[in-house]
Amino acid sequence: MPELPEVETVRSGLEKWVIGWKISKVEILHSRAIRNNTTYDLQKVLPGRKITKVDRRGKYMWLLLDNNQALIIHLGMSGQVLLPNVVDSPHKHLRIRLSIAEVEKEIHFVDQRTFGHMTLDDLDGGIPKSVKKIAPDVFESEYQQKAVVEKIRKSNSEVKKLLLDQGVISGVGNIYADEALWRAKIHPQRIGKELTPAQVVKIIDKCKEVMGQAIAAGGTSFDDLYVNVNGESGYFDRSLAAYGQNGLPCPRPKCRGLITKARFMGRYSHFCSKCQPKPA
DNA sequence: CACAGCACCTGCCCGC
DNA sequence: TGCGGGCAGGTGCTGT
Helix, strand or coil, X not given: CCCHXXXXXXXXHHHHHHCCCECXXXXXXXXXXXXXXXXXXXXXHCCCXXXXXEEEECCEEXXXXXXXXXXXXXXXXXXXEECCXXXXXXXXXXXXXXXXXXXXXXXXEEECCCCCEEEEEEEECCEEHHHCCCCXXXXXXXXXXXXXXXXXXXXXXXXXXXXXXXXXXXXXXXXHHHHHHHHHCCCXXXXXXXXXXXXXXXXXXXXXXXXXXXXXXXXXXXXCCCCCCCCCCCEXXXXXXXXXXXXXXXXXXXXXXXXXXXXXXXXXXXXXXXXXXXXX
């Protein structure tokens, strides 16, 4: 569920609190909450480690530790990182608890559907090894626009599939792909190699634009499955033009088209029937 | 290789 | 009121 803007909202919220915190204890309350490590691994390594930085690429974020390893956090569809009042009773779907005895705080990983996880990983050039397989996101200095445009323009795949491919450009999910394509007036099923360079650049610029605006709004919350580290919702849902707007008129002035919801690639897309013309 | 389909989960909402 | 089906912001595996 959370895409780059929601993950960034969590990352920046964490950063304000946890830098310098020393983990004293880790409890794994659900076996699916960790991947590629064991409870033993985490309990052996984490106690005594200080958090030195909170970093992110696309939808992956990680706590950088003072032993030069990273504790990766992926929110999946329903993951949350909360910094609760320790006296309150914990959330029903609490999966991992990190205790910080020195400041009497806890970092809670909460996840209803258990598609999210944490993983302890080694770094390679400042990025966790398992995160290196995804492409940089549009906000990173490592991001190479030219390479992304080339990849899309060489592909026989539908442009929306390419936007969702974290190996092409990371951080974009179903909401912001639909929003960017609406802003660029490109139908999601247009084929990558049939787009002009200017069209591809426009789509990517719109991805960056819409995600930047969503970060400023604290992300998109349809319900309490996405909240920041203080448990508060974001309000970008008010600014959505296409996603979830099926049946409503296209918000573009004088367009008079209807926002349509259609299923392909195993999921739904939302687009304007008029200003995002279907490929031939 | 690309790609479709489905699996992984829980909970909510809708129609009957 | 209850049950079954469909749906949800993501990822990754399988078989063709």
